[in-house]
Amino acid sequence: MRLAPVSLWQSRPERKFLAVKPSIAAGAAASLAALALAGCSYVNPITTKENYAASDGSQLIVGEVEALNLIVVTEAEGSPATLIGTLYNGSSEDITVDVTFDGATSTSVDVPSMGSTRLGPDGDATEVSGTAPAAPGLLAETSFVSATEGAYSVEVPVMDATLPEYQSVVDAIG
Numbered sequence: 100m101r102l103a104p105v106s107l108w109q110s111r112p113e114r115k116f117l118a119v120k121p122s123i124a125a126g127a128a129a130s131l132a133a134l135a136l137a138g139c140s141y142v143n144p145i146t147t148k149e150n151y152a153a154s155d156g157s158q159l160i161v162g163e164v165e166a167l168n169l170i171v172v173t174e175a176e177g178s179p180a181t182l183i184g185t186l187y188n189g190s191s192e193d194i195t196v197d198v199t200f201d202g203a204t205s206t207s208v209d210v211p212s213m214g215s216t217r218l219g220p221d222g223d224a225t226e227v228s229g230t231a232p233a234a235p236g237l238l239a240e241t242s243f244v245s246a247t248e249g250a251y252s253v254e255v256p257v258m259d260a261t262l263p264e265y266q267s268v269v270d271a272i273g
């Protein structure tokens with residue numbers, strides 16, 4: 100006895116799929132995507148809540164005194180240099196801070212209470228000058244000493260006039 104050939108299509112049972120409206124499917128997919136993407140911030144710290152130097156310079160925060168955007172500007176190692184940046188005093192009393200970046204020359208900087216003092220060779224800023232202890236592109240240890248806050252140091256980048264925004268500072272170094 101011979102069997103007649105059967106087509107594969109004829110032997111499979113007919114399947115019926117659950118009909119889902121496209122709007123419901125799109126809503127479910129969007130909900131799943133939102134849930135998955137929101138989970139990223141659960142395990143990662145929020146970096147905007149952390150204090151960091153968002154510019155070329157370094158910063159140091161000691162008690163009520165903040166040293167912000169600190170950069171040593173010079174032409175070369177061993178050449179005259181100046182420190183640029185800002186000192187901010189959040190206390191209710193004036194503070195005097197002694198600043199040095201070359202280990203030999205110290206400059207006293209008066210910072211008014213709830214105010215700031217700019218550092219640099221400009222006419223309205225306090226010039227903290229010395230000799231560049233490192234070549235541009237390297238770091239120089241800069242020290243801050245105050246009778247109220249103590250002594251602290253931070254490594255500050257040494258820059259030259261490679262970037263045009265520092266050319267006027269290099270030209271003004273006395």
